Amino acid sequence: xxxxxxxxxxxxxxxxxxxxxxxxxxxxxxxxxxxxxxxxxxxxxxxxxxxxxxxxxxxxxxxxxxxxxxxxxxxxxxxxxxxxxxxxxxxxxxxxxxxxxxxxxxxxxxxxxxxxxxxxxxxxxxxxxxxxxxxxxxxxxxxxxxxxxxxxxxxxxxxxxxxxxxxxxxxxxxxxxxxxxxxxxxxxxxxxxxxxxxxxxxxxxxxxxxxxxxxxxxxxxxxxxxxxxxxxxxxxxxxxxxxxxxxxxxxxxxxxxxxxxxxxxxxxxxxxxxxxxxxxxxxxxxxxxxxxxxxxxxxxxxxxxxxxxxxxxxxxxxxxxxxxxxxxxxxxxxxxxxxxxxxxxxxxxxxxxxxxxxxxxxxxxxxxxxxxxxxxxxxxxxxxxxxxxxxxxxxxxxxxxxxxxxxxxxxxxxxxxxxxxxxx
Amino acid sequence: xxxxxxxxxxxxxxxxxxxxxxxxxxxxxxxxxxxxxxxxxxxxxxxxxxxxxxxxxxxxxxxxxxxxxxxxxxxxxxxxxxxxxxxxxxxxxxxxxxxxxxxxxxxxxxxxxxxxxxxxxxxxxxxxxxxxxxxxxxxxxxxxxxxxxxxxxxxxxxxxxxxxxxxxxxxxxxxxxxxxxxxxxxxxxxxxxxxxxxxxxxxxxxxxxxxxxxxxxxxxxxxxxxxxxxxxxxxxxxxxxxxxxxxxxxxxxxxxxxxxxxxxxxxxxxxxxxxxxxxxxxxxxxxxxxxxxxxxxxxxxxxxxxxxxxxxxxxxxxxxxxxxxxxxxxxxxxxxxxxxxxxxxxxxxxxxxxxxxxxxxxxxxxxxxxxxxxxxxxxxxxxxxxxxxxxxxxxxxxxxxxxxxxxxxxxxxxxxxxxxxxxxxxxxxxxxxxxxxxxxxxxxxxxxxxxxxxx
Numbered sequence: 104x105x106x107x108x109x110x111x112x113x114x115x116x117x118x119x120x121x122x123x124x125x126x127x128x129x130x131x132x133x134x135x136x137x138x139x140x141x142x143x144x145x146x147x148x149x150x151x152x153x154x155x156x157x158x159x160x161x162x163x164x165x166x167x168x169x170x171x172x173x174x175x176x177x178x179x180x181x182x183x184x185x186x187x188x189x190x191x192x193x194x195x196x197x198x199x200x201x202x203x204x205x206x207x208x209x210x211x212x213x214x215x216x217x218x219x220x221x222x223x224x225x226x227x228x229x230x231x232x233x234x235x236x237x238x239x240x241x242x243x244x245x246x247x248x249x250x251x252x253x254x255x256x257x258x259x260x261x262x263x264x265x266x267x268x269x270x271x272x273x274x275x276x277x278x279x280x281x282x283x284x285x286x287x288x289x290x291x292x293x294x295x296x297x298x299x300x301x302x303x304x305x306x307x308x309x310x311x312x313x314x315x316x317x318x319x320x321x322x323x324x325x326x327x328x329x330x331x332x333x334x335x336x337x338x339x340x341x342x343x344x345x346x347x348x349x350x351x352x353x354x355x356x357x358x359x360x361x362x363x364x365x366x367x368x369x370x371x372x373x374x375x376x377x378x379x380x381x382x383x384x385x386x387x388x389x390x391x392x393x394x395x396x397x398x399x400x401x402x403x404x405x406x407x408x409x410x411x412x413x414x415x416x417x418x419x420x421x422x423x424x425x426x427x428x429x430x431x432x433x434x435x436x437x438x439x440x441x442x443x444x445x446x447x448x449x450x451x452x453x454x455x456x457x458x459x460x461x462x463x464x465x466x467x468x469x470x471x472x473x474x475x476x477x478x479x480x481x482x483x484x485x486x487x488x489x490x491x492x493x494x495x496x497x498x499x500x501x502x503x504x505x506x507x508x509x510x511x512x513x514x515x516x517x518x519x520x521x522x523x524x525x526x527x
Numbered sequence: 528x529x530x531x532x533x534x535x536x537x538x539x540x541x542x543x544x545x546x547x548x549x550x551x552x553x554x555x556x557x558x559x560x561x562x563x564x565x566x567x568x569x570x571x572x573x574x575x576x577x578x579x580x581x582x583x584x585x586x587x588x589x590x591x592x593x594x595x596x597x598x599x600x601x602x603x604x605x606x607x608x609x610x611x612x613x614x615x616x617x618x619x620x621x622x623x624x625x626x627x628x629x630x631x632x633x634x635x636x637x638x639x640x641x642x643x644x645x646x647x648x649x650x651x652x653x654x655x656x657x658x659x660x661x662x663x664x665x666x667x668x669x670x671x672x673x674x675x676x677x678x679x680x681x682x683x684x685x686x687x688x689x690x691x692x693x694x695x696x697x698x699x700x701x702x703x704x705x706x707x708x709x710x711x712x713x714x715x716x717x718x719x720x721x722x723x724x725x726x727x728x729x730x731x732x733x734x735x736x737x738x739x740x741x742x743x744x745x746x747x748x749x750x751x752x753x754x755x756x757x758x759x760x761x762x763x764x765x766x767x768x769x770x771x772x773x774x775x776x777x778x779x780x781x782x783x784x785x786x787x788x789x790x791x792x793x794x795x796x797x798x799x800x801x802x803x804x805x806x807x808x809x810x811x812x813x814x815x816x817x818x819x820x821x822x823x824x825x826x827x828x829x830x831x832x833x834x835x836x837x838x839x840x841x842x843x844x845x846x847x848x849x850x851x852x853x854x855x856x857x858x859x860x861x862x863x864x865x866x867x868x869x870x871x872x873x874x875x876x877x878x879x880x881x882x883x884x885x886x887x888x889x890x891x892x893x894x895x896x897x898x899x900x901x902x903x904x905x906x907x908x909x910x911x912x913x914x915x916x917x918x919x920x921x922x923x924x925x926x927x928x929x930x931x932x933x934x935x936x937x938x939x940x941x942x943x944x945x946x947x948x949x950x951x952x953x954x955x956x957x958x959x960x961x962x963x964x965x966x967x968x969x970x971x972x973x974x975x976x977x978x979x980x981x982x
Contacts, residue, residue: 169566169594449630452572474578496569497635 105408106415107401109143111382112274112300112359114232116205118143119372119404119416120397123363123384124209124235124278127394129183131193135200140394141401144205146276146302146384149182149237150190150226151211152218156181156244164311164321166337175337176387177311179322179329181243182211187225194229205382207276211237211249214259216266223271233273236263238289239280239305241332251305254280257292264296274299276361279345281307281338286345287352294355301349302361302384304342306332335387339365343378350379350424367396369403376416377423435518436510439487439503441465441480447500450475454491454501462490529788531777532799534872535900538824545795548822552713552848553617553644561648565594568640571630576642579628581953582609582962586625586642593649602653605646606660609965610684611677613723614706615958616647617714620811622844624958658729663690665732668975671696671754673741676704677957678760678947680727681964682971687732689972694754696739704762706957708787711815713822746917751942756971759930759938759945760964763908763955769807773865778873782806782816782905789819801901803827805876806854807862808905810840814849816903821852828854829897833861833881833888863894865902875899910949926951936967944971 107118121144122128122137129148137145158180166175183190198206208231212218226234237244238254245252253259260277267275277293279286281304290301308330310320320328342364349355359382362375367388375383388396413419443454443466455478458466465484469477480491492501516525538545556564568590576586584605592601605612621627621643629639653659668691672679675697683693701707703720710720728735739745741761750757766781768774778801792798802825806817809832817830830849832839835858839846849856860878868874875898879890910928915921924931924939929951936944936952946952946963953959 170563449633450571450575451569451630452574453569456572468573475575476573497633 105405105413107143107405107408109382109416111205111361112233112276114144114205114207114274115203116143116382117203118397118401119376119380119382120400121145121205121207121361121382121384122389122394123386124148124237125386125390126180127386127389130185130190131197134193134197134206137389137394137397138197138201138204141397142204142394144207144232144382146207146209146235147190147194147231149209149211149240150187150222151182151249152213152222153187155186156184158184159324161322161324164331165335166311166333173335173387173391175309175311175333175335176390177309177322177331177333178306179242179324179331182209182237182240187222191225191229194226194231198230198232205233206231207233207235209235209237209278211240211244214248214253214263219263219266220270223267227271227273231273233276233299234267234271235276235278235302236267237278237305238263239278239303241280241282241306241308242330251280251282254278254289254305255283257288260289260292261296264293264298268297276300276302278305278363279303280305281341281345286348287355290349290352290355290358294358298358300359300361300381301355302363303349304338304345304364306334307338307341309333334365336365336367339371343374346375346380347378347424347427350421351427367392369400369407372400372404373407373419374423376420378427379421379424381416381420431515433514434512435515436508436513438506438508440482440485440506441487441491442502442504443478443480443491444500444502445477447497448478449497449500450478451496452476452478453494453496454478457490457494462486462488466491529780529785529799531775531780532785532801532901534777535799535801538796538798538800540796540824542794542796545823549712549716549795549819551716552711555651556641556644556648558652561593561645562596564641564645565590567631568594569630575628575630576625576640579624581624581956581959582612582615582965584608584612584646589649590640590642590645593645598649599653599655599659601649602655603659605649609958609961610681610727611706611723611957611961612646613650613726614677614710614715614720615961616643616650617719618706618710619643619956619958620842620844622842658726658731660684660688660730662687662730662732665692666690666975666979668692668755669694669753670756670758670971670975671750672758672760673745673750674704674760674762674947674949675699675702675724675735676760676762676947676960677706678762678960678964678967679704679758680724681961682758682760682944682946682968683733683964684727684730685965685968686971687730689968691732691755691972691975693733695733695735696741696745696750697735697737698740700737702735702737704760704960708790709783709812710790711786711819712790713819714815740914742911742914742916742920747915747920747923747940747943748917751919751940755942755975757943758964758967758971759943759949760947760960761911761914761930761945761949763948764911764914765909766904767907767909769862769904769906771862771865773867776865776867776871776873778899778901779865780901780903782808782812782903783908785903786812786815786819795823798823799901800824801899801903803899804829805897805899805902806830806905807902808832808907809834809838810905810907811842811845812908813905814841814845814854816905817854818849818852820903821854827898828852829857829899830854831857831860831862831876831878831897833859835859860895861888861890866896873899873902876902908948935970936963937970942974 124146128145240250244250277298362380363384589601589604626639672695706720864877866875880893930945944967947960
């Protein structure tokens, strides 16, 4: 079996599956249950200065798919609402009892050096393996100048990271907010400040839905609501892109990345790792299913690695980074055309109407003698956009077939149609 | 009650057990089930299910409305194509119509969207403050409809919608036709047929005159004179006979007659129970008869058919219902003789086995006897000729025994239309009759309005 153990920014863990800083890691009770279930590590829910934060009720809301599966979750919870002393005591004990697991402590204190200088030694004394700076929380704490209010200003990110590196010997992971326009600016700032790693993404500002009877957004507190932080499967594509942006940025190349955002299966994890992550963090999937999901994640990842001949995570970590590039470097001459497997086709007409109404009129609807319809791709019209394949409900019915057009590689930089092309 | 079965005992079960035996065959979907099931619809374009629906309901649209919690919208979509959508949702053989056409039957899933159940859900749960259709301004035209079955009711509603006044002449005490008198009790529970008629009549402009029978106290000649147009939805009122000795002996009965009694019975414990019985036939009526007798408590129910399972008119789904009720389906045997006891009552039937010789059904010569307290004939319905007995009615062109109509549902006599089972057009199904009624109403409306414009 493949070796799932990792050493991430100097932190060892038996597997790459960590629980993200969130309700599942709020106290010893939960964390011990997580370790019993087999999680490789946890990032303890964010500690702050006393007095502890106070939370409202209710706190979560969801965006549902057609079968009521949760596509995304939204929360308006703040950092821990327990005292610093209790948290530190529990962290010390848990680390002592579970020495082989990664225990990282998330921190958020005001943006002044004294505040960080005061809390860091306390955390270091617990025996924790590292700290994660919560520069991402987009609700509540940001109104008080913390969380994403720091993460959205690269200078602040750099400055606080440097304070932490100065006043603490533990590895420092900087957790980034996605509520910015260019994630690389924040990552570069963390890197300049001396961060040992970055983790991303934190949650995205969101309102999941509106109660149209009461005319108030969800989750409801009294007769009001506020925006929360969005997480779960729906944010995975956004997270993957931001991870890739950092992984392929020359300024931050090699900076360890802990991937977060909609990870619920071994495949999700493998995708984040392929785009450059050294560990992954999970929250929503565990909140919806319990800690036991780590069993299937570990088993699935390890079997897939075996099937690919990967002995350790390093063998494939970052393997997809080199193949992720700017649009201008894509091969303009590459061409695919849709091909419908008529044996598999069930005649729903979805490909036809999608292409006919909204794309390239490249799928003909041919009425048959028995009243049914046969759908055929008009090769000359097909631009290979994938839309028909996406809307087709049948697995493997529409294949995008690579065309041998005899043309060699040509990117936009060298395309004669580009007025700004690089002339050889 | 039923004279020819008066000598039989009554069901052993008490009223509560019997009521349970005749409760909803397919219980309705709850909100969550409906939402899940509606999410399975692929919203096909040129949807095969719509092609397969005789009444052309926009199925993908109403299912999408259900999924988006717009139940009223879903119901209106259904009713605008099929005003009897509620009973069709319950009695349609969806397994050979919309659900057979559903693309979800493909090999990866082998399970269609439950279109019938979703249609029922929409109509059961839509909560209209007022009738969802408004009549057009009165045209002053009057149309006579003969028969308050699905065809007649559908025709009347659509005519009323267009502003015409309609008088329905109905032989029976209640409107609804086969929905009221001819469908297995567990398929249409809680007096649904009457509730649906009440809903339909809410549109206004429709008067039903009960106890009036064409050919008895009504003639086509006078109807054509008194009204601007006539629609005939006569159905098939006669039950086919075996043409065999002792066919009227006590213990012999047409299945439709028994089903009618059962449907109208307030107290099921008072019905006759044929503990051992034979049902002759292979259509859905034969199945309805056999299953209902089994549910009354009969322990030995044999359904006998002269050909094979694959030739049965009853769908596989119907055959499964029979099997689940412990009905024995016997094939390749035809009646040879009614067997009577010394009091002249049915004691059984002798059958001869059949087979195909060069494609022709022949007796093999082998015979066997089945003991039975009663024999129910469900070998098909026939057109009752006595309805067309006046000079004008006799002029109607016929298509075999049935009334000939063109694509507009017009008969050979101008201004006289017909639809439903009394015509040979399409299948003998409730949903087909509804469609005929609707199309005939549109044709009548077009004709009447054309005359108005010309004048």
